[in-house]
Amino acid sequence: MTVPESFQAFLNENPDAAFHDWLRESAEPFWTKATAHRFTEELAEGTLDPQVCARYLVQDYAFVDSFVSLLGYAVAYAPAMPQKRPFAGFLAAVTSEENDYFLRSFQALGVPETQWRDPELAPVTAELLSVLQDSGRSGSYPQVLATLLAAEWSYLTWGLACGDRRPQAFWMAEWIDLHALPEFEEFVTWLRDETSRVGAAATPEVQQQMCRTFRHMMQLEERFFDHAYDPEARR
Numbered sequence: 001m002t003v004p005e006s007f008q009a010f011l012n013e014n015p016d017a018a019f020h021d022w023l024r025e026s027a028e029p030f031w032t033k034a035t036a037h038r039f040t041e042e043l044a045e046g047t048l049d050p051q052v053c054a055r056y057l058v059q060d061y062a063f064v065d066s067f068v069s070l071l072g073y074a075v076a077y078a079p080a081m082p083q084k085r086p087f088a089g090f091l092a093a094v095t096s097e098e099n100d101y102f103l104r105s106f107q108a109l110g111v112p113e114t115q116w117r118d119p120e121l122a123p124v125t126a127e128l129l130s131v132l133q134d135s136g137r138s139g140s141y142p143q144v145l146a147t148l149l150a151a152e153w154s155y156l157t158w159g160l161a162c163g164d165r166r167p168q169a170f171w172m173a174e175w176i177d178l179h180a181l182p183e184f185e186e187f188v189t190w191l192r193d194e195t196s197r198v199g200a201a202a203t204p205e206v207q208q209q210m211c212r213t214f215r216h217m218m219q220l221e222e223r224f225f226d227h228a229y230d231p232e233a234r235r
């Protein structure tokens, strides 16, 4: 089934749909591949190879650094306090609890400080960082929303799919917790509604740009998980 290229055409076929439904459906097959990846399944089952996890976390710590800057842009571009506040709250959580998780995990997994402080970026990480940086510098609130929503909604989706499964090792269990906690779900639900509110009112050109960015992000999210298993892969 092909997804209509414009949000208006999608709405004509699905009158009750929200803007975020169009984003997600337009991002297939990457949405499904990234939210039901072998990596997150092994994480839930506790069978993830510590080396694979370490490789992933080193790259992800570089991602998170740029992601925090993108959240800073979201605070700046958000139209008023009711929108700035959720971004500021999430920014505080990522720079405290989540940062603390990374540092403890690097220690537990034996990752030397030089490696996580100054990592060699994988091509997919470099591409992700440039999408985050371009979105941040675009001056466009819709563009920042589309980028953030792809990253956070996809992580919430696999986080919730883990259900009650929590492996013994904290570096697996807490990574699931961070993406399945009620506070995280509340933030992502708000972000989805905000993106739909802004996207539905945007011009068709801006809607197209949001859709392209969301899809590109999902393509990179899948490759990012793949890289943890096959660091030599170039695609």
Ligand SMILES: Cc1ncc(CN)c(N)n1
Pocket (backbone or CB within 6 Å): 060, 063, 064, 151, 152, 155, 221, 224
């Ligand atoms: C690559 C990636 N995408 C999303 C997330 C969720 N913040 C993350 N930690 N890393």
